[in-house]
Amino acid sequence: MNKNTCFHCGLDSTSSKITFDDKPFCCNGCKTVYEIFSTNDLTCYYDLQESPGTTPKEIEGKYNFLENKKIVEQLLEFNDDEIQIINLYIPNVHCSSCIWILENLNKLNASISSSIVNFGKKTVRVTYNTKTFTLKSLVTLLSSIGYEPYISLDDYSIGKKQIDRSLIYKLGVAGFAFGNVMFLSFPEYFQVSGFWIEQYAPVFRWLMFAFSLPVVFYSAQDYFISAYKGLRSKILNIDVPIVLGVLVLFLRSSFEITFNIGTGFFDSLTGLIFFLLLGKFFQQKTYSFLSFERDYKSYFPIGITKINADKKEESVQVYDIKKGDKLLIRNEELIPVDCILIKGKARIDYSFVTGESKTVSKQSGDKLFAGGKQLNGTIEVDVLKSVEQSYLTQLWSNDVFKTNKELAFTNITNSISKRFTIIILTIAIIATSYWLIYDSSKALNVFTSVLIIACPCAIALSAPFTFGNILRILGKKKFYLKNASVIEQLAKINTIIFDKTGTITANKETSINYEGIKLSLKEESLLKSTLRGSNHPLSRSLYNLLSEHNIVSLDAFEEHLGEGIEAQHKEEHIKVGSASFVGYTNDTATLNTTVHVSSNKQYKGKFTFYNAYRKGLSQLFNALKKEYDLVILSGDNSGEKENLTKLLPTKTKLLFNQKPEDKLEYIKYHQSEGAHVLMIGDGLNDAGALAQSNVGIAISENVNVFSPACDAILDASKFNQLFNYIKVSKSAIKIIKWSFLLSFIYNIIGLYFAVTGQLAPVVAAILMPLSSISIVVFTTITTNVLGRNLK
Known part of the structure; x- marks a missing residue:
């Protein structure tokens, strides 16, 4: 950089006469940025690119x-x-x-x-x-x-995005130059002699040179910048071999016309860049058209409880929420929209949004933001604006909650691309050296053709197109994945663990019987109000069974995961949960799940649940047992063991009385033994186990138990299709491997013709985007066929 060039942005600094640290700057803005970087030890920023920032505009008062x-x-x-x-x-x-x-x-x-x-x-x-x-x-x-x-x-x-037309402009310049260079090359193609050779050959050749300059230095600049930055970061990216080919063509052609020893390869040069940009333009348009991500988000299945004008509660999907609706938010539920607190005591955990584990207490009339989690019983809120689906999905995929679970398949793609580049450079050098010895006229064509034909763009496209389409297809089938890496993890699993209550049992079909001292109207009202605040499957079933009562605002509410709930209203105190939690010591073994109740430290009785298992449970387990180790981890007692033994395959492990921390430790131990675990639970008690497993799936019955702990949400109505969904994930990996194979076959055939000198660079430039298009077509068709085979 010379003394008249701005150190920060690279523009002329002659007139400004601003210096700092013996470095010239074109304006005070550039000088200020350099001072900030220098003070904060960030001057390595300038090592990453030659002019990292654009020229600062006059911003005083603008904002x-x-x-x-x-x-x-x-x-x-x-x-x-x-x-x-x-x-x-x-x-x-x-x-x-x-x-x-x-x-x-x-x-x-x-x-x-x-x-x-x-x-x-x-x-x-x-x-x-x-x-x-x-x-x-x-x-x-x-x-x-x-x-x-x-x-x-x-x-x-x-983010109302302005259309980036730079690629279109570069494509237009390259196309215009390519057409004119081809036209000027016609006399050379037809070997016109006489007057042409004597008078106009040099003029036409220098015109071709002039047309090639904006193509190389403007249209191809993105390839040069990418290759340069990759090499500065010690990375051999896809653009390195392309840039080598362009430079060799341009320098060799310039040398030939300068010394009048030939017409050069300006037609191949401009054609190469034109077809490269054309392929890039097509890929961008195709990816935008398929729009995988938007389709996937539009199916996001979070539900919430809406309170109607007649004070009846109904479960609705969040994208049906409108401004002015009244919502009920239970304990441990996520607030899906910006709203105003109108009833109840709110203690909100915004760690899902901010990443900081700090709770905030709010009073009636305070504003609550989407993404907060209620931790203190039930609250009622008034909606300020409708939900943004993209925001909820962004929250689910927030980088704050990224773990080392995913070893994304795209990493394999990248490693293949890097090795591929090294191999292709080696082949190009060896082939060129051979032709320099035996026929030097073919050496340049061979070198550039090898570099162009072997560009691994098709390999790089196969994974995102396949995974994107699978995400969209599974979303339509009510199986919602957090991101593409979950597909690869699903394909690797060898152990599947199920929770029992609310997972393999159908809450809506469960029958309940009460044994004990009859509850007073006041106690029933307090019990119903307490259960109203919990999202546990047993709480929801019992809440729906109890008669209508006046709901009271609780003075205290606390849910002990894996044990039960306790609440207080004025002088009345109630506990609901396991026998030990409510203080009952005379509990006898039962064949069914039970929930005990005590009021003001006096034991009242128990509710016995007669479980109804989900449709197709036995067939699902029989299909899964052929390939996976199956485990039931339940927090309930072993009363259902006999029924489950008859219903499920003989090798299924059944473990009962498991607390949330026991489930997590069980998964952690088996992972240390080499197991790849899929955990399926209700999303509340099982949050720790879902987070620990390689893939965690939460079963959804239109209840808002959204949590970053899960990697996927499965609609309860599609539970019996789980095996088919896992098979689709495995098939997706096979499709990617097949597309890799197709790309390699294409490259081997193309390399044969390139190495033997039978392929012109411009033909290679046409074939390269065609190979990418063929991979897109292959992956799209095969994944759509997979989707049609799903029920």
Whole structure:
């Protein structure tokens, strides 16, 4: 970099005369950014790219509208007394160094606790402390380092994306130049002699050179930038061999026309870049058209309890919630929408949103935000705005809750691509060396053809297209996966563990009988109000059985997972749960599940549940036993053991009286022995076990037990299809392997013709996107056939 070039952005700094640390800057903005980086030991930013930021614009006063609380409220994703979260669209995000600086904003300002980049959507999700930092400060900071957010004030929405037309412009330039170079090459093709050779050959050749310049230095610049940054980071990416081919073609062609020894390969050069960009454009359009992610989110199955005008409760899906609806939020339930607390005592855990385990107490009239988890009995809320499905899915996939569960299949793809690049470079060098000895006229064509024909783009496409389509298909069949890596994990499992109550039993068909001292109306009312606050399957069944009573607002409520519930209203105290939990010591063994009740420390009696098992349970277990170890882990007593022994295959392990921590330790032990565990539970008592397992599936019966602990949600009506869903996951891996094989076969055939000098570079450039298209077609058709075979 010379003394007249801005150290930060690379523009001319002659007129500014601004220096700092003996480095020139074009404006105070660039100087300020460098000072920030230097102070915070972030100057390695400049090692990642030559001009990382764009020229800072004049931003003083530009964002004064962000001091308006009403506007800020509309823009924020989350807001409480201390923490705000916002998702900003950043059009300038384009490479790994952009991601690096945006995910290190906390080093630029200590008030920023985290920033997570979604590179595909060009968004950054920032969490910051409101006491020392504001949204205006954040946007100003981003703008000052060259990453100005795009904020639309038309409808107070963020991320109303401007169409990126740069690829279209580059494709247009390459196509225009390619057509003209081909036209100028016609006399050479037809070997015209005489007047052409004597007078106009040099002119036409230099015109072809002129047309090639914008193609190489503008249309192909993304390939050069990507290859350069990859090499700086010691990564051999896909673009390295492409850039080598382009450079060899351009330099050799320039050498030939300079010394008048030939016409060069400008037709192959411009054609190569044109067809590469055409293939890239097609891939982007195809991926956008298939729109896997949006389809998958639209099926997200969280339910919630709505209180109608006549005070009756009904379960509805969250995307049916409208502004003004009244909702009932039970203990351990997630708040799906922004709302106002109108009844009950709220103690909210926002760790799902912020990543910080800190509860907040709220009073009637306070605003509650989507993503909070109620931890203190039931509350009633008034909805402020309808749910955003994408927000809930984002919450489910929040990076805060990422574990080391996933070893995504795309990592295998990347490792193959890297090895592939090394192998292809070796083949290209050996083949070129051979032709330099035996026929030097073919050496250049061989080198470039090998590099182009063997580009592993088709390999890189197979996994995302296959997994994306499988996510969409399974979503339509009411099996909702958290992300694509769950598919690979499902294909690896060898042990399946089931909870009993609410998982293999159907709550709606369960019959209940009461034995003991008759409960008074006051005690029944308190019991119903207590059960109303719990999402446990037994609580829900018992709540639905009890007669209608006036619901009372509880003074205290606490749910002890795996044991029971206790609550208090005025002087009345009640306990519901296991015999030991309520203090009953004379419990005798029973063949059925029981729930005991005590009121004011006096034992009242027990409810006996006569379980009804889910339809198709026996057939499902018989299908699974051929390939998997099957286990029932239940928190209930062993009363159902005899019935389950008759119903399930002989090798099924049955373990009873298991507390939540016992289930977790059981899974952890078997994983240490080499087991890949699938856990299926109700999502509440089993949260720890679901998180510990390789894949955790929560059974859903339109009850909001959403939790980041689970990797998938299965609609209860599709329980008997579990084996088929696992088979689809295994088939998806086979499809990817087949697409890898097809890509390798294509590359081997193409390499044969390229190495033997029978393939021109421009033909290779046409074949490369065609191979990618063929992989997309193959994976889409095969996964759709899989989907049609599902019931």
